[in-house]
Amino acid sequence: MSWFAGCCGGKDGKADPTLREQIVYAAKATGRILDEGFEIVSRAETNRRRLICSKCEYEGKYKCKICNCLLILKRPLATESCPDERW
């Protein structure tokens, strides 16, 4: 299993991925969503993820600073996970 499995990005020792990395991550996430049929987690799980992010130093205003994903879209998706393995 590769370092980015389960997430569109990876910690890889740095935050703020480059534009090229963001495009690659977004393409991979889109592929997983299409493969898995847009599966959504429960509201309780989404809330659990939101609480974890709210205490995380990598949470930006709308995005995760590691993978640069829009968190409001990422957290409900069953195919996605935290790039820092917090959820």
Ligand code: SF4
């Ligand atoms: S997805 Fe993970 S690393 Fe990103 S803000 Fe949430 S808890 Fe932090």
